[in-house]
Each structure stands twice: as C-alpha cells, then as structure tokens.
Amino acid sequence: MYPSSLARCAALGVAAFTLVTVGAVSAAADVYAPYTQAAAHVGRDGTLLQSKNIDTVTWNGGGIYCVHVSDPDINLADSVFTATLGENADRGGSVQVALGRPECGNDPHTIPVISATQTGNFASNEFYLTVQ
Template identity: 45%
Template sequence: MEMMMVCSRVVALVVAGAASVSVLSGVAVAADLNAPYARAAAKVAADGTLLEGKNVASVTRAGAGTYCVKVSDAAIDLASAAVVATLNNNRGEITAIGAPHGYCGNATDTITVVTSNSAGTGTDRPFTVAVL
C-alpha cells in the first residue's frame, strides 16, 4: 500500500514536471484573437510583433511604419474583402492595403499596413487590422 502511494506521487511529480517543461520551452505563439465576425484579424505591436491573431500566419516589419500581415486562410480573397485598420492608443495615420503591394512583395495573401505620425512621416505604431 505504501509503495503504491509513493509510486502515485512520483508519477504525479513527473507529469507536473513534464507539463511545466513544455510550457517553459515552448515556442512563443500569439494568442488567438476573439473576433467572431472577422475572417482574419491581428493586434500588432509597434515593432511588428503579432500580439494576438486570427487566421494570420505572420507579421513582418518592412521599414519605418510599414508592416506585412500575412493571412493564413487561403479561402480569404483579400482583393474582394473589406479590410479595416486602426491605430492602438496613438495619434497619427494608418492605411491598410488589401491588394498586392510592392512593400510586401506583391503577395496576394498579405495586407500592407502603413502607419505614420500626424505629419505623414512613416512611424512605427501599434495597430489592429481586420478582414471582414
């Protein structure tokens, strides 16, 4: 009986240890964005880090204030979609381009987002973009 209790404790410790190792050594992945009515969406930090996403494979910073948001769902046709974007807690300007653009290699699955300060100079800004 006592041996069974010791074995149970050892198994419990091994399972707990394995779970914590997988959490600590796992790859950092953006959390799922709760956007039930958007086909794709992303919250992006000023440095281009994808903070949260839905059907977004990656975000790449292509230059000062220029970002490439790659949509992961091949069924989404960006050319015919409504693409909207907003700056997060910053003043300035933002443009979201759903059509292929040279800044992002003319990729058909990528939204080009350009952010700038109020004077129109390309400036890194955090933003949210959605495909409706």
C-alpha cells in the same frame, strides 16, 4: 530577524516569478472573432500579439507592415479592411491598408499596413487589423 527573512523570501519569490514570466516566449494568442475572416493585434515592432487567420507579420523597421493571412480561402481582393491605431501608438498618427504595395511583394495573401505620423512620415505604431 524574522521579518527580514520573510522579506527576503518574498523578494526571491517575486524575482523568480518575474524571470519565468518575462523570460517566457509565447505565440500570439488566438482571437475569438466569429464574424471576422481574419484579425490581428500588432505591436509597434511587428510582434504579432493576437491573431485569427494571421500567421506572420513582417516589419521593415519603418512604418510598413506586411500582414500575412494564413487561410488561403480568404480572398483579400473581395474583403473589407479596418485598421486602427492601438492604445500604445503615437497620438496624431494614422494607419491604413494599402493593397498591392511592392514592399510586401504583391502577395495576394499579404495585407500591407502603413503607419504614419501626423505630417505623413512613416512611423512604427501598434495597430489592430480586421478583415471582413
């Protein structure tokens, strides 16, 4: 009888930990990137997973993400961008920065990031973005 009681207690403990961990909603973690003006790790559904000077990401449900830079002193017109697919992205696809996209309202503080399949169709993908 003792092992089954112990097993039940362990199972309840794991279940409670899972509920607390999965049920918690947290903000994007700050990124330590001293030589980068802004950076983001974005999930395929537009979730901002990690960031530095990025406050929101708007996702259109396809492959266009609008990444908003929170620091008004960062001049995107004079910046250099690097975007790479994340480890959970579909293989063979691509990601690129395309300033001035109308889908993002031509906002001077918003970076349009486009994700596509191997054949060029819009696709939802996880990605990393840095602004230098």
